[in-house]
Amino acid sequence: MSTQTASSIEIEAFEPHPGWARQGRQPRIAIIGAGMSGIAAVVKLRRAGYTDLTVFEKADRVGGTWRENHYPGLSCDVPSYWYSFTFAKNPDWSHRFAYGPEIQAYMERTARDFGVLDVTHFDTPVTELRYEAPTWRLTTGRGDEHVFDVVISATGVLHHPAFPDIPGLDSFEGEAFHSARWNDDLDLAGKRVGIIGTGSTAAQIVGEIGPEVGRMSVFQRTPQWMAPLPQKAYSKAWKRFLRLFPFVQTLLYHFYYWYMTSRVGGAVLGDEKAHARLAEACRRNLAENVHDPELRARLTPDYKAACKRIVVASDFYPAICADNAELVTDAIERIEPGGVRTKDGRLHELDVLVLATGFDPTRFILPTKVTGENGVDLEKRWDDAPRAHRSMSVPGFPNLWMIEGPTGPVGNLSLITISEYQLGYVIQCLDKMKRDGLEAIAAREEAFDAYNAYLREGLKKTIWVTGGCHSWYIDKTGMPNLYPYAPQQFRKEMQRPDFSEYRLIHEV
Template sequence: MNMSVAREHFEPAGAWAAQGRQPRIAIIGAGFSGIGALIKLRKQGYTDLTCFEKAEKIGGTWRDNHYPGLSCDVPSHFYSYSFEPNPDWTHRFSYGPEIWAYMNKVADKYEVKRDIHLNCGVADLKYLGPQWQLTTAHGDVEIFDLVIAATGVLVNPAYPAIKGLDSFAGLQWHSARWRDDVSLQGKRVGIIGTGSTACQIVGAIAGEVAHLDVFQRTPHWLNAMPQKEYSATWRFMLRWVPGLQLAIRNFMRWLMEYTFARATLGDEKQQQRVQDACEAFLQEQVPDPELRARLTPNYKATCKRMIMCSEYYPALQQDNVALITDRIDEIVPEGVKTADDKIHELDILLLATGFKVSDFILPTRVTGENGLELAEFWRDAPRAHRALTFPGFPNFFMLEGPTGVFGNTSLIDISEHQIACVIAIIDRMKQEGVAVVAPKQEAYEAYNRAMSRDIGKSTWATGGCDSWYLDATGTPNIYPWLPQRYREDMLNPNFSEYRFEQLPVAVS
């Protein structure tokens, strides 16, 4: 792809709105959020769209992650676009390949792949008022009126800070960079991490490997995954019975959010129900009291994102699987050395250590008004106005931005509502013929004060754990209220919180 600056100078401020032309809109990322934005913007009549995807295929986290046992822990009929229900889901909780296939099918149906430039990451964004100069990783430059970052949060793998990590003589890889070309059959395998990804991998590979060492720093609370394969009759009913798919979707949304969101946000009775369910599941699945004690966390069940996995506990009790709870001292060429001076010899070392969830669009350099860089704006911790916009960065939106994570719910559903808000703001710019939109500083500060106040009351903050939701200040970077409140905010944006301006711009 060979791109260059389309104009020798920037057009007059507000040209796209005041002069009636289409706004040039850049979308960064072609996962569920980016594809959803392309579809919804085009439906609204905005057609000058360019989506930049750094990888060779679309798909986001469902492209990057393809490890054994990968599945979604949000029900299929809720973890999908509301405008494109799928009666053909084969399971209540879909497996990774089926989700990726669904995404591609939707992109093909709505013909949005023509707007997507693959193998084309974005290296730099610079606000030159009222437009943005975008520079790709290849050095090509384009100018856009509006930028929508849809880069997600499960993007950049996090690697553990363990001495000697690079000294291991065997094969080693992160779960998000799975080696499909390597067989685990008959191998001595170690896995670092015991979160959701690790639980799925352990359950999937325990019966294949010669031996598996599971290195646990902190135990997690688990609940059963109520998986179910859908029959052909059920799928037929979903396709042909009017309203059934929508009813199932709404019920699944209510169930997930009532069960988990309320439990984290002050409903003590619901929190206790979740706690009791997790304790009962552990008691039922692990009869050995010594192993059960090592698997029992010392924090509340709703302090971290709930792990739903039915295969993990049984796998740990297989003869060829060992749970290692001694601290890892270092990685040596032979394997993993623990605090008891034992070396656990391995052929393959797997890192299920999560992602740098506070990076968001970084390491792309984003420079706003007056030379302010987004990385500097986030120096203390990533913050946003309603998880979507930032003062000092006009005409810039971020789907699933800071505090836009909601625990156990569908981020597809959340991003759809964010896209609706972005479109409402763009429509307002068009109606008023303005060039610039950004949240007011006072609105941003008031919103984040309220968030900081109320998140402190949740079990994300008081549950006694150290979760990946915590930012550098120790504050949970997560939405502190019920998801329904956020949906209503997105569908009914308060335009008084934003500055809409028609600014003169010098020709460069």
């Protein structure tokens, strides 16, 4: 494992002299987070000629979500050859859909090979950002302050665990933890294990630990549509072939991009034929693996496939059908010292309770306190729901860019691909500042409003609205939390900024 302590990197003292572009010096850029987006940011910015970079990472190593999550059965539901950096192809993926530890190793190796570790402060969370035109004053959890010309938030989306509001949760006398805080030292052999949730995380855990535990109780609030995972192991000969002919992996990258965006993405965005294929695959998967009619009925959703995120897992159905497993569909009343009490009065006695209840998808750069122009607090601005112009910039917060920010296409694209598209956009904005001697750039309020109206209009045709379910894809105001158009459209929008959408600030 490659790590580097924060104390081993010096940050040069810097006084906020406005106008890096007019002075002809390098912009001082802070990157918050050393997950996939932070790693990509360092590489892409350096290649574009921006070299004064500092990364702040709250944890002791890179990896982001793949560092945070290490539960049994963890794997990616995006094909490995697509879930890769374009600048760091990996011919040695072991499977079509890589497992978590392998992805984490890939992140660490890429960070090491491309010098990301050399500019990263580990164990250093950013607690506050304050705009002091035209620079940002950044405060860390260590109490030190630094000034930067530009801040790029690469904190990701799914890193704030969501805990269920269930009475008595703290009273449980066994082992209880969120899936993102898995206890690796825990021996589950012969234990009575309860799992709250049936989403992607729960499905992977259930399929992996089912044969090991003594008894497994899976508490389901809403059934999920599940598609089979077409897993495949890659041979040594195939890996050697890719090393000899690297262009083949580039072709595979583009093939999986086309396949996933046209087949899965199309099913979400109104392509009836694509949706019919996906729905049939889910129905067939359920029918072929769950033969008990009563159990199959309880596992069948009452909404259309892809209204919620499709769970891609091949081991869940066999595991839940096993003699040592039980699907509990009665609502949970409370947690007691000995287990989970459901509303039918039954106590499900447990030794271990796993909360596979997902993440809060609305936090993004928060809980960092971010104060923009005129003292506006970002969290208060986001009181109704998080919003950003083109998923990256908020009016009143100049020179602050968010990668994988609000309303991005996180549900229908590889997150690595999104990051690289957005970083290309940000680099063009930096180039504009350099050419024109700008001190700051910020989204215009009217452009922000028009963009969000565009998103609201696009939402109408999606399966998220027409599918008959309630999910985090749509917020309490009726706006999409995800980009509601085709991935190809997002790529087109990222190719060239329209600078009429931004305030181009020459002097402050």
